[in-house]
Amino acid sequence: MRFRLENVSFRYPKSPKNAINNLSVSFDSSSTIGLVGENGSGKSTLIKVLLRQLISIEGDYYIDDKKVVDIHGNMLSDFRLGYLPEEIFLDDDLTGREIIEIVGDLRGVASEAFKRELDFFSEHLRIGPWLREKKCSEYSQGMRKKLGLLIAFLGDRGFVILDEPTNFLDVLSVLGLKEIIRQKIAGGVGVLVSSHSIDFVNSIAEHVVVIREGAVQFSGTLAGLKNHSPGTSTVDEMYLKLLKD
Amino acid sequence: MNVARLAALILGKPVKKDQLFQFAAIFTVIDFVVFESGIFPKIPPIPVAWQLLVLAPALLFVLVKQSLSLVRFPREPNALFSYGVSFEQRKACVIFHVKQQSSNLMLFISLCYGLLIIGELCFARSNFKALSLVIFLCGYGEVKALEWTLTTIVSGGLLHPTAKDRALRGQWGLGNIQWRRLSIAAIEAVSRQSTRFLGNPVRAVSRRQLLYFMHGDLFASIAVPLGGVALSALACAMLGNSRYQVSDLINVIFPFALLAMNAESAMASAQKIMRCSYYTITKRDFFIANAVVAALFCLPFTIMFLATGNSGPVFPRGVFRTINFLSTQSFLVAGAGQWYSSMASSSEVRFAGVFFWGFPLIALLGIMIPYYGALFPCSMLAALYFLARGDLNRREAL
Numbered sequence: 001m002r003f004r005l006e007n008v009s010f011r012y013p014k015s016p017k018n019a020i021n022n023l024s025v026s027f028d029s030s031s032t033i034g035l036v037g038e039n040g041s042g043k044s045t046l047i048k049v050l051l052r053q054l055i056s057i058e059g060d061y062y063i064d065d066k067k068v069v070d071i072h073g074n075m076l077s078d079f080r081l082g083y084l085p086e087e088i089f090l091d092d093d094l095t096g097r098e099i100i101e102i103v104g105d106l107r108g109v110a111s112e113a114f115k116r117e118l119d120f121f122s123e124h125l126r127i128g129p130w131l132r133e134k135k136c137s138e139y140s141q142g143m144r145k146k147l148g149l150l151i152a153f154l155g156d157r158g159f160v161i162l163d164e165p166t167n168f169l170d171v172l173s174v175l176g177l178k179e180i181i182r183q184k185i186a187g188g189v190g191v192l193v194s195s196h197s198i199d200f201v202n203s204i205a206e207h208v209v210v211i212r213e214g215a216v217q218f219s220g221t222l223a224g225l226k227n228h229s230p231g232t233s234t235v236d237e238m239y240l241k242l243l244k245d
Numbered sequence: 246m247n248v249a250r251l252a253a254l255i256l257g258k259p260v261k262k263d264q265l266f267q268f269a270a271i272f273t274v275i276d277f278v279v280f281e282s283g284i285f286p287k288i289p290p291i292p293v294a295w296q297l298l299v300l301a302p303a304l305l306f307v308l309v310k311q312s313l314s315l316v317r318f319p320r321e322p323n324a325l326f327s328y329g330v331s332f333e334q335r336k337a338c339v340i341f342h343v344k345q346q347s348s349n350l351m352l353f354i355s356l357c358y359g360l361l362i363i364g365e366l367c368f369a370r371s372n373f374k375a376l377s378l379v380i381f382l383c384g385y386g387e388v389k390a391l392e393w394t395l396t397t398i399v400s401g402g403l404l405h406p407t408a409k410d411r412a413l414r415g416q417w418g419l420g421n422i423q424w425r426r427l428s429i430a431a432i433e434a435v436s437r438q439s440t441r442f443l444g445n446p447v448r449a450v451s452r453r454q455l456l457y458f459m460h461g462d463l464f465a466s467i468a469v470p471l472g473g474v475a476l477s478a479l480a481c482a483m484l485g486n487s488r489y490q491v492s493d494l495i496n497v498i499f500p501f502a503l504l505a506m507n508a509e510s511a512m513a514s515a516q517k518i519m520r521c522s523y524y525t526i527t528k529r530d531f532f533i534a535n536a537v538v539a540a541l542f543c544l545p546f547t548i549m550f551l552a553t554g555n556s557g558p559v560f561p562r563g564v565f566r567t568i569n570f571l572s573t574q575s576f577l578v579a580g581a582g583q584w585y586s587s588m589a590s591s592s593e594v595r596f597a598g599v600f601f602w603g604f605p606l607i608a609l610l611g612i613m614i615p616y617y618g619a620l621f622p623c624s625m626l627a628a629l630y631f632l633a634r635g636d637l638n639r640r641e642a643l
Contacts, residue, residue, distance in 0.1 A: 076525050083522060083523075089520045090521070091524075092517075094456050095433075099523075106445065106446050106449045106524065
């Protein structure tokens with residue numbers, strides 16, 4: 001599956017300027033993409049456009065050469081997408097375990113596979129008995145993020161979009177998340193990670209998209225990024241040059 | 246602030262005695278004329294005393310629901326939450342309110358009964374039986390028993406402060422952990438078992454809705470159906486074949502009341518589902534899932550009706566009665582399914598609400614007037630077809 005945006009612009013109501021501005025980018029759902037940019041650069045807006053949560057856009061958006069405006073139905077289920085929003089809205093009256101059982105049922109996950117996934121995530125994200133014993137309204141931010149990650153990856157997802165996945169996670173869970181993403185990529189799942197953490201993005205992404213003021217500043221591999229930023233020696237310097245110049 | 250004043254502020258001012266007398270007079274006169282006077286010969290005579298026996302606990306169950314939703318914090322913060330009325334204050338208000346309402350209800354029943362005796366002695370002396378006094382005492386006993394149960398539950402240790410209450414008092418513990426584990430495990434098991442027979446995605450959504458109702462209002466979700474079924478069984482045992490309309494009424498009114506009481510929660514639930522992007526469901530599946538949940542709430546009463554079968558499928562009255570009852574339940578289920586799923590616009594909600602409230606009321610007439618009863622299920626089934634047809638074709642995402 002290939003996502004392609006051509007000269008896409010979007011402006012939030014009552015905002016004086018475009019959140020994303022004449023943005024063109026394309027990537028394959030089998031790759032691992034890192035989305036980098038400063039606060040307010042348009043990363044989350046781009047993700048919402050990709051998921052068709054924002055529809056009144058200017059420009060063209062294609063999935064596999066088919067215009068998205070002609071596609072009906074639910075993006076997440078029809079294209080087997082997983083999504084972790086920056087601030088996840090949880091079904092607060094239910095326990096986390098109940099939510100993932102329902103989501104698993106909706107995605108047609110068999111009970112054995114469900115158990116396997118749950119054990120895998122519990123081990124790497126250090127998910128404890130709270131998942132079953134507490135309602136989501138009582139979860140800490142870290143717990144909410146862990147549950148959100150579990151929901152995003154649960155089932156046979158082809159491509160998973162993670163918006164700031166490391167926020168609120170403890171160090172051990174961040175390491176666990178890296179391992180989860182690596183194993184999922186090895187299993188053929190594509191991942192798009194939007195993050196402020198350059199180290200995190202560099203450790204998992206093979207394709208980097210740098211956004212500045214709603215436009216793509218750079219899109220390519222890490223090696224390409226090095227060529228694009230002559231005179232820099234470290235990855236941090238490369239990003240700094242891109243985002244400041 | 247004293248409890249009476251706080252209760253009046255939160256729950257509204259109590260009904261005045263003269264208003265109570267007016268209600269009792271209107272109710273007794275209309276009921277007496279319709280069911281006991283013999284003016285309408287085709288309407289079967291159902292003594293007003295029996296109707297009071299059914300009406301009293303039905304009103305008290307509304308009180309149960311209202312009281313329990315007050316003791317436990319609502320899901321969404323409301324004025325009470327903002328004013329910071331404590332758990333203990335709310336408990337005191339509820340106990341005061343229950344006692345006040347049950348004493349009002351007793352007065353209402355006594356006034357009705359008094360007026361009924363006058364009516365029977367003056368206009369229908371043959372209807373005047375000592376059994377009415379026994380029924381009156383049973384009604385009195387019902388109200389007192391429920392009042393005692395409710396005040397004992399509220400004042401005793403069975404209800405725990407919610408997480409929000411503990412947070413307000415700066416207590417961040419988990420409360421009674423064993424009880425929490427047990428109730429969560431029980432809710433999980435009940436929701437899983439009761440939706441097992443369904444296929445996906447309806448199973449998943451129905452289960453989610455059941456979990457939402459039970460987590461929010463476990464006691465009412467269980468007490469209302471069980472109480473209604475017990476009352477229906479009691480009415481069947483006491484009345485036998487002769488007054489089947491009374492048990493039919495219970496079997497329609499209780500699920501109807503239960504579904505109506507849950508409507509607000511259901512609509513809040515629908516809003517929540519819409520915001521949870523990981524619940525990928527269509528409008529059609531959501532409608533079916535809500536109808537399934539409504540059917541599960543109605544199921545004990547349908548089983549009660551079919552199990553007692555006290556009139557039997559005797560043609561034509563028994564057949565009409567069965568068709569009438571089942572079509573009423575079907576309409577309740579479809580109407581609740583649509584009402585619970587309606588969220589797009591206020592006009593849609595109103596439209597679904599009118600159907601939900603209107604047709605079961607017409608169906609009740611079908612139960613009360615057996616000779617003409619066949620008209621009601623036929624009209625309802627036709628309406629049901631038109632109502633459900635539109636919803637079953639809504640394949641767009643929620």
